[in-house]
Amino acid sequence: MLGSDIYIMCPVTGTLDKKKIKHLKDLDLYCDFMHETSMYECEKSFANTITRSPLGKVKISYMSDEYDNASVEWIDALCVLTYQEKSELGILVFIVPLCSRDDTQIGDIVFSGHLRIDDSEKIYDLNSYIRTLKLLSCGKEKIIYTNSLALKSVEQIGYLLAGETAGSEHIDYRIRDQKLEELSSNNIAMYDFYELYASTNSIVYLVNGFSDNYLNNLEIEALLIYICEIAVLQNAAIGRINGQIVDELMQNSNISTSKTLKLQVEFGKTILLWDNKIYNYYMSQQLSNSIVSAFETDKLLEEYERNSEHIEQIASLKSAISADIEGKVLNILAFAISIGELVQLIKQLVAYYQGHTYALGASGISVAILLLLALIIKRNRKNRNKGI
Template identity: 25%
Template sequence: MQYNVITGTDFDEKYLEKIMALDAIVYESEYVGVLENMVNRYRVNKKTFVCIENADTGELVGYINFFPTTDELYDSITNTSPVIRDDDIAPHEIAEYNNEANHLFILSIAINPAYQSDKEAVITLGNGWIDYLCRLQNEYNYPITDITATAVSHSGMKFLRNYMFIQTRKLTDGNIVYICKEKFLEKLLKKDLYFKSYKDDIYLLYPFADNPNNQKADALFNEKKHLMETGQIPDIPMALLEGINDCLNYECKSAVASDLETVYLDEFRLLHTTDDYAPAGEEIVVGEESAYAIITTHKPTRMYVLTLLIPNCEFSTTQVEDQMSYDYMKIADPKNPGCYIEIHEYMKRTYGLLECGDGKCLLCMSNKPKNHNEFQNIMAAEVYNSMHIDYRIHSKMVEEWCTTNYAQYDYYEVYLSDTVIAFILNDFLEDIFDRIAITATYAFIAELIMFQNTALAKTNIKISNVLANDNDISHEEILNLYHDFGKTVHFWEIKNYKYTGTQAEAACITKAFGNEELKQIYYEHQEFLDHIVELKAAQIESRNGNVINVVATFLAIIQIQSFIVEPLAAFYKNMGIEVIYADQTFNTLLVCGSLTFLLVWYILRRKKKRIHKRNISKR
């Protein structure tokens, strides 16, 4: 459909009646203003509207109402007003454009519901508005410093996000003030914008571990099992729990499924930001979105896989992945309203669980992005719509990830990288519960492969810590490490999966995630530990040999006592010394020599220990 763009200088006051009528259709009654107030503001400054009309009928389809603010109004919007500023804005609070600095405020955005499904209408309105802003700057020499706005509807929030607005404050009435400034404003005016061209559900998988003394985790599972038994779990995570458990029981052998336990954890508000990662307390907030958390434990080894489900993600998928890669996956902190906490820190603080390997991402997608470069970024888990780089991925390896379809059945395509599974359905069903049921047939495999990852990471971390902190490891300690790893052997058996297609899917994910490389690192560590034990055994054997030699020498000296004492007695007799002192002299020499030997040995041993401790402290 074709649309025409008009501005506030192209119509008169009568046209405002059409705008007011559109407001009545779009907004809730409490946010519909008074025509007289709109007319009074329009009389102060007519360069305050951009509208689009149906090119065939002349019907008003949508509009954006904005204007420059006085310093007082700007301060009220950005700092002092506890509630939304809307139709209460008086004509004297609207400024004339000037040639130095202009703070703009968007009072309202509206698109007729009959046209909201037409992306062309939204894009035409947005582009028309940007073009008009550029005219104000370039033709009229009215520099724009920043643009503020508030949104009272879901579609309004989505529009502001797409047009480079970020959150700056939350009001007491629940509304949010947005702002577009600095490089966000630069990207807006250049039309360097991002619009999602596909639908997806995002599953983020994080590995954790703990120790047997962690009572928090045990209490967690007891509490959450009670919630499940009493039906106190939201529908979406309950569908995911049931889907994964059904697949484990149906597609896996009982030896694997019986050791796994899955519970619903919580619903988090996940932070969406930009790739300009700000420090704690200064986060750039593009928005928040619900993420449902479930957690699965392998009871014999106390390993865990946390799954965060973001259904119908409305934000940039590559930005979510980039936050995962950067370890900047933050949630609204339940203990500190208005603050955010990184997911690993939250799990450690709340449940005593420790990070144990890298996170992975499973995407259930409707289709590949229209732009192939974006799909490359998806598979590489790097942000596509970056705030500070303008180059693109150009890699043969990544291109292979994007073009190799590993699907084993005909209802989907699947593309794999070392971090991402792109699970693209031929029929992306609108019902989220139907999609969860289908995705669970692949998600349960990814979860089991994650336990392989976690087992290897946990063992390699333990070995690395042992080697870094104390080379003097015992054979018993090594056996304990091998014993813990042996408990995970079930995860490596391809015959765990009952069906050939599922076995093939598991083999592909295992290879893509680099588990074989991790296993090779484990074997190298294992060989090194065995070598250390062999060296230690040789050292002990050598030390025992030295002790035996010393004792043998000591006994030999005792045995030759008579050969030394008899000449010494004759010498003492000739010198007029009592012969009895010959035995005492020999015994004194023997004792003093032994004590001197022990003293030298003790000094050398202490010196060796000091050198060993100094070397450890330097690592």
């Protein structure tokens, strides 16, 4: 029985430590073939914004779902970083060609947060390993499973889409979910030589011509991988800005309009990812639309829009309240100074009628004080808008 080709995609942000790049023949072939595919399927100006860097071989953990007590085996994997420099967004991809282990258990390991990586120097959990590359996680992992159409099992598809093991040692159960049953029967393929099933977690790609030669399989997998790359980068863009907005709301009591503008500008750098005209072919665009829909990117965008509107409202209210307070302070001071001026004027009139000279230049002093106060308030307002 043929094992599946498995691609574990982890959205990240940051700037890769170039010292981590490790060239291997299979990885270089993968990177070159993916680039050729992107140049064929998309506008070249867009395709060239996304690069792939080989990061060498690692081992990933495999164990039963009794995680705390399970013995760990290790599976060889290749590691690649797909990266868009302008947005500083990427995808850490673990590739397991022709995996002989239970696909559903690998999904369970990844989505339950039990994935471990051995880079031959140390064993890390996923987030710690990502940090060794000078990157940060910014979204939920996705998995692509590819296998032969001849091995199709509707029940297996359901567990893969759910991201749960079909052979639990922890509890005896079978999934019974109407939505999942619908997804397991909803073939979103664009051509007749394969079947394709998708959920928010996973893509199951069952294809005629799947073989025990990984590089041959890559030829029929590359387009799907590329479309998923763009969809995951979109999710990474939303995940990053949502995380930043939540951090601002939770940790920073001095939210400014300039800070909210900075967040929007950073998100704007991802605009090319959202262009629905980047694909050269209609069927590629339709497949992309189906996968983006399965990943529920629209719901992530709605969450971003709610968070964005909320933080903008807070910044605007803080700015309005501060401006109102400053206006009232100026009015009070101006009133106080005007009273002082009136007193001085009365004194001068009394002194005049009594034949005395009495002139202190009170009006000039008052104007100077008002100007100084106005400058101080203007400076505070400028600092507040900068988020200081």
